[in-house]
Amino acid sequence: MATPIEIVKGTYAAYRRQDIPAVLAVLSPDVRWKMVGQPRHIRYAGERNSLADIANVFEHMAADDDIKRFDDIEIIEAANGKDITVLGIVEGVVRQTGKTYTLEWAHVFTVENEKITRWIGFYDTAVRLECS
Template identity: 50%
Template sequence: MPSPKEVAQATYDAYRRGDIDTIMGFMAEKVDWKLVGPPKLMRYAGQRETHPEIRRVFDQMAEDDTIQVFQEREFIEAGDELVVLGFVKGYTVPAGKSFETEWAHVFTIRNGKITRWRGFYDTATRCC
């Protein structure tokens, strides 16, 4: 069985390839998923639980953002819990606004499946 770090790394690699099916394969049937931030700045922010809802998040991200750099920089493991610190650079498609910021992802991964995920980054870099 893959470690939480291996699961997270595989999902990041799949994200960079645009392989959402692989990402979804690492999700538990029901996931406590939340990208923290204001939906008025990121329509894909908010709470999700089902595979179709989470898949829609990735669709909306692809429609709204062009990512130029997406890097994981540090993995902090604690049993089934994992914190990943990273960096993203890109621009918003509707407004053409450049952004770059550090981010933090918090995972709970049990039996090789993501059961909980939280994403945090500086949303002010998208608007102001």
Template identity: 45%
Template sequence: MGTATTIVKQVYEAFGRGDVPAILNLIADEVDWEFVGSTNLPYAGRRKNPKEVADFFAAVAQSEDIHAFEPREFIEANEHITVLGWEDTTVRDTNKKFESEWIHVFTVKNGKITRWRGFLNTAAHYGL
């Protein structure tokens, strides 16, 4: 396990504790952070700095009640880490529960996350 994987695992540990400041400490001052999904999702879209990434986490917390969030597999390719995971969540606006596998792709350079992409089954999110 390389340094990049260690840093990414620290992100998930902090997320599990609800410690967003610890996550932000692992993000570069200039970052390319994007959840790929419908513009109907309040946390979808691109962020470029730690403040905007903090807004991403606030939007997730405001829109969803996450019951289980499990990173299950870490695939390392030098500075690139792909994480396969699963979640069990309730959408706050609709009170609909959904489960989805997800994929997160990180790039870590000089000990900081410089790029992140997140994907999940948005159709499940909307109960489709």
């Protein structure tokens, strides 16, 4: 049985190799998913309510941004063993403008029964918007 930290690390590994089906496979069908931000400004921001909607998030991210670096820097496990917070950094290029950005992010996961049941992403949307 994989630990919540192993699940989270595996999810990042799958994302880095662009294996989105592997990412989706570890999400609970009723996952609560939210990228904090305004979808009217960044179309992959906002809440999603289905795995199909989340798959679209990854499609929009790939279409809108060319990610050059995506590193998890620190993983923090809550005392309850199921909540994980990850701090990291991303460098990318907005495809529409060619402008580059570097920003820090934080992701909050809840992992139960080897499935991600909650994911919330935070990052400096202002930095990303300046490049749009």
